[in-house]
Amino acid sequence: MQTLLEKAFVEPFQRLAEQLAAVVPALVSLVVILLVGGALAYATRRLVQRLLQMVRFDQFVAESGLAGTIERARLFRSPSDFGARLAQGAVWVFVILFALMAMPSEMTQSLVVRFVNYIPDLLAAALVLLLGTIISKFLARSTLLAAVNAQWPAARLIAGTVRVLVMLLAVVMALEQLRIGQSALLLTFAILFGGIVLAAAIAFGYGARDLAREWLQTKLRSREQETEETFHHL
Amino acid sequence: MPQRLRASPGKETVENFLPSHLIERLAQIGEADIVVGIPSYNNARTIGHVVRACSAGLAKYFPHRRSVLINSDGGSKDGTPEVVLRTELEAESLLLVAPQRLHPIQRISTAYHGVPGKGSAFRTIFAVARQLNAKACIVVDADLRSIAPHWMDLLASPILDREFDFIAPYYLRHKYDGTITNGIIYPMTRALFGKRVRQPIGGDFGFSGRLAARYLEKNVWETDVARFGIDIWMTLTAIAEGFRIGQSYLGAKLHDAKDPGADLTSMFRQVVGSMFGLLETYEEIWKNVHSSEPVPMFGLPFDVGVEPIHVNVERMIKAYCQGVRDLQEIYAQVLEQETREGLLACSRLSPTEFRMPDELWVHVVYEFAAAYHRRKLDRQHLMESLVPLYLGRTASFVLEVQEADAAQVEERIEQLCAVFEAEKPYLRKHWGVEAGKESSHANPA
Numbered sequence: 001m002q003t004l005l006e007k008a009f010v011e012p013f014q015r016l017a018e019q020l021a022a023v024v025p026a027l028v029s030l031v032v033i034l035l036v037g038g039a040l041a042y043a044t045r046r047l048v049q050r051l052l053q054m055v056r057f058d059q060f061v062a063e064s065g066l067a068g069t070i071e072r073a074r075l076f077r078s079p080s081d082f083g084a085r086l087a088q089g090a091v092w093v094f095v096i097l098f099a100l101m102a103m104p105s106e107m108t109q110s111l112v113v114r115f116v117n118y119i120p121d122l123l124a125a126a127l128v129l130l131l132g133t134i135i136s137k138f139l140a141r142s143t144l145l146a147a148v149n150a151q152w153p154a155a156r157l158i159a160g161t162v163r164v165l166v167m168l169l170a171v172v173m174a175l176e177q178l179r180i181g182q183s184a185l186l187l188t189f190a191i192l193f194g195g196i197v198l199a200a201a202i203a204f205g206y207g208a209r210d211l212a213r214e215w216l217q218t219k220l221r222s223r224e225q226e227t228e229e230t231f232h233h234l
Numbered sequence: 235m236p237q238r239l240r241a242s243p244g245k246e247t248v249e250n251f252l253p254s255h256l257i258e259r260l261a262q263i264g265e266a267d268i269v270v271g272i273p274s275y276n277n278a279r280t281i282g283h284v285v286r287a288c289s290a291g292l293a294k295y296f297p298h299r300r301s302v303l304i305n306s307d308g309g310s311k312d313g314t315p316e317v318v319l320r321t322e323l324e325a326e327s328l329l330l331v332a333p334q335r336l337h338p339i340q341r342i343s344t345a346y347h348g349v350p351g352k353g354s355a356f357r358t359i360f361a362v363a364r365q366l367n368a369k370a371c372i373v374v375d376a377d378l379r380s381i382a383p384h385w386m387d388l389l390a391s392p393i394l395d396r397e398f399d400f401i402a403p404y405y406l407r408h409k410y411d412g413t414i415t416n417g418i419i420y421p422m423t424r425a426l427f428g429k430r431v432r433q434p435i436g437g438d439f440g441f442s443g444r445l446a447a448r449y450l451e452k453n454v455w456e457t458d459v460a461r462f463g464i465d466i467w468m469t470l471t472a473i474a475e476g477f478r479i480g481q482s483y484l485g486a487k488l489h490d491a492k493d494p495g496a497d498l499t500s501m502f503r504q505v506v507g508s509m510f511g512l513l514e515t516y517e518e519i520w521k522n523v524h525s526s527e528p529v530p531m532f533g534l535p536f537d538v539g540v541e542p543i544h545v546n547v548e549r550m551i552k553a554y555c556q557g558v559r560d561l562q563e564i565y566a567q568v569l570e571q572e573t574r575e576g577l578l579a580c581s582r583l584s585p586t587e588f589r590m591p592d593e594l595w596v597h598v599v600y601e602f603a604a605a606y607h608r609r610k611l612d613r614q615h616l617m618e619s620l621v622p623l624y625l626g627r628t629a630s631f632v633l634e635v636q637e638a639d640a641a642q643v644e645e646r647i648e649q650l651c652a653v654f655e656a657e658k659p660y661l662r663k664h665w666g667v668e669a670g671k672e673s674s675h676a677n678p679a
Contacts, residue, residue: 059609138612141564145618148560149499151553155560 022104029102037095041088049084057083125174132170136163161200165193251347252361263340266366267299268292268390270374271359273352275308277376278317280490284378285321285341291386292339293323299394304362305343305376306355314376315343351461352437353454356468363446370394371446374438377490381438388482388533389440399445399477402469403436404531405487408540409635409643413628416647418506418599419466425654426513426520426661427473430528431481435465435505438484445477462501463508470509474516483533486540502624503617510606510617513665521662526655550629551588555581557622564619568605573597580626590630592653597660598623604664 052058061079076082097115100108140163147155172189176182252260270288274281285303292301305318319341342362348354356373363371370393374381392398415435423434449468454460459467473479513520558565558581565574576594583589602620606613635643 062610141612141615144560145564145615146499148557149553149618149621151549151556153556155556 026102026104030099033095033099033102037092037098041091041095044091045084045088048087049080052080052083121177121179125177128170128174128177132167132173136166136170139163139166161196165196168192252358252365253344253347256342256344256358256362257365259342260362260365263302263366265300265368266302266340267369267394268296268301268386269359269363269366269368269371270301270303270386271356271362271371272303272305272318272374272376273308273346273355273359274305274310274314274318274376276310276312276314277490278310278312278314280379281305281314281376282317282321284374284376284381285318286323287378287381287383288372288374288386289321289323289339289341291383294383295387296390296394298337300337302340302342302362302366302368304341304359306346306358307343308350308355309345315345318343348455349460351464353458353460353462353464353467356464357450357455357460360446360450363443364450368443368446370440370442372438372440375489378438378488379490380486380488382485385438385482385484388484389438392480392482392530392532393440393442396480397478398480398530399442400469400472400479401440401532402431402479402481402529403433403438403487404481404483404533404535405433405436406485406538406540406640407487408543409638409640410543410545410632411487411540413631414502414505414624417595417624417627417631417650419509420647421596421651421654422509422599422603423466423470423473424526424651425658426523427470427516428523428526429473429479430526431469431473431479433481434469436487437465438487439465439468440482441468441472442477445472448475448477457511458504458508462504463511466505466509467512470512470516474512474519480530480532483531483535485536486538488541499618499621502621503614506620507606507613507617510603513603514607517665524658526651545632547588547629547632548585550625550632551585553622554626554629557619557626561619561622564611564615567610568616568619569598569601573601577623577626580630586633588626588630588633590627592650593657595627595630595650596653596657598627599654600657600661601664603661607665 058079076085097112100112103109140159143162144155144159147158152158168189172185175185270292272281272284272288285305288303292299292303303318305315307315323339344358346355346358348357359371359373362368370390372386372389374385389401389403392401412433415433419434420432424430449471452471454467457463558577562574565577569577573594576591577598580588580590580594598620602616605611606616610616611619631646635646638646
């Protein structure tokens with residue numbers, strides 16, 4: 001009778017107690033890590049925001065033309081707020097990884113190791129995309145201004161094409177960095193890029209030959225007219 | 235080979251951008267009263283006339299002064315330096331007198347060092363003036379066809395005899411000529427710095443040795459000041475730093491005929507961008523100027539004929555309309571809603587009725603100046619986006635004055651200046667949005 005009682009009640013309780021003894025410290029440390037990590041992430045956000053404001057990051061982003069993109073997203077108050085929240089997010093990712101490492105499970109630990117190994121690629125891809133966005137906006141605006149001041153009729157179309165092509169290149173580079181469909185992507189990009197250039201050439205030279213002729217004539221005419229002008233601006 | 239050498243006692247170190255052969259030549263010359271500088275780049279066709287006029291002027295008006303004529307060349311491929319050195323004065327036939335000089339006019343041609351541009355050429359001339367301890371320095375363009383010997387007298391005498399520091403030119407020009415001067419630079423110089431210098435970017439100036447030395451102290455030689463921005467920079471620096479300013483009547487200004495439409499964008503960016511940059515440098519000066527005053531004028535004004543000018547108004551209006559249509563996103567970052575609506579309304583007018591009101595144009599310029607200061611956009615892009623609006627304003631001005639004579643045109647420019655002066659609080663308002671935060675970051679020249 002006593003053996004039955006032990007087998008039926010005491011042993012399960014003992015096993016539960018043993019398991020709890022093994023898990024509870026991990027859970028407690030998880031909670032502590034998350035609480036401390038949350039505070040750390042918040043402090044990081046405030047600190048980064050202060051630092052970005054000190055180095056006039058908002059002004060720099062406004063000059064690069066990215067401020068409009070951030071404002072249009074309507075998620076962040078300013079570029080420095082965006083940067084600060086990005087830093088907060090990064091701290092949170094590390095806190096969660098650290099917390100998962102505290103769990104006594106092989107699966108979570110292997111997951112964390114794989115994720116950590118992937119972080120450099122993720123960061124590189126994010127950087128490529130960020131640079132791609134900045135460069136594409138800057139080049140598109142330079143092209144637009146040059147085209148408008150040269151009085152090219154399709155100035156916006158040209159600038160838009162420049163922007164799309166540069167972004168396309170950045171996306172392909174980022175995906176390659178993430179090792180997603182490397183050869184297929186490269187092939188697709190080459191075909192797409194070549195196709196766009198070829199299509200543009202055919203459209204301009206054949207499909208829109210009247211427009212091409214008219215445009216060239218206008219260009220030549222305006223060059224002649226410019227040289228006819230004899231006044232000095234200064 | 236550029237090098238740094240010790241100069242004679244009492245002088246500072248020789249500028250490290252001067253080539254060694256020039257330093258040796260300057261050491262041989264010792265000192266000079268007047269330095270005449272001619273910046274050049276492929277001006278072989280016209281520079282001979284400029285050298286002759288300058289030499290004749292120095293011989294006639296300053297026979298007892300030690301004079302040096304220096305050509306600061308940007309690497310001409312057409313033999314410009316050779317023309318400078320071999321041009322004969324022919325003083326007797328030019329001046330109808332035998333030359334009676336105590337000191338011969340020294341003539342030097344040297345390649346300048348630094349960013350290619352007029353400003354870098356001037357920097358070498360300033361350095362030569364300082365090295366020679368010159369009392370007066372004159373700079374004239376190498377492509378002038380209307381320069382005459384008496385220009386030397388008018389540009390140097392106020393400095394040598396009346397203790398002026400800066401003499402700007404005063405020319406008679408065709409009513410359509412000098413549109414950046416008439417539409418932006420002169421009205422802003424006058425409204426913001428309070429001095430009515432009619433040709434602040436004339437290019438032919440006289441200035442004292444001490445002002446040349448002051449110019450050299452500034453760290454601006456990697457900016458647009460090293461290019462076409464030099465003229466406005468010299469004028470505004472002289473005004474803002476309290477040097478004694480005057481202007482001399484030189485008659486007509488006729489240039490060598492070059493393609494004036496070529497590279498308007500970069501020229502505009504360099505000149506107007508330099509002016510906007512100077513508003514930051516001298517913010518505390520212009521904010522405390524509340525009216526304008528004439529500056530002393532030398533020389534006898536006389537009427538001259540000016541060459542006819544062809545202007546393609548239709549092309550300018552087209553450029554303006556395209557700018558207003560295609561650059562909307564940029565203008566939305568820079569201009570007020572009301573200003574943008576005004577520009578849009580102008581773009582809907584027919585070419586014959588096309589006009590841009592003075593007040594609208596002044597608001598455009600002031601809002602761009604404030605945007606430049608507040609770095610709302612990349613500065614190069616900002617200045618380039620102003621070009622179509624400038625062409626629109628120029629077209630409007632040409633249409634407005636096509637039947638007017640010279641006096642009426644001058645009156646019309648005066649009206650525009652009055653609007654620039656009256657609307658100065660508008661600039662203060664836009665400039666000052668973040669002024670408390672930003673004034674301490676003003677870029678010192």
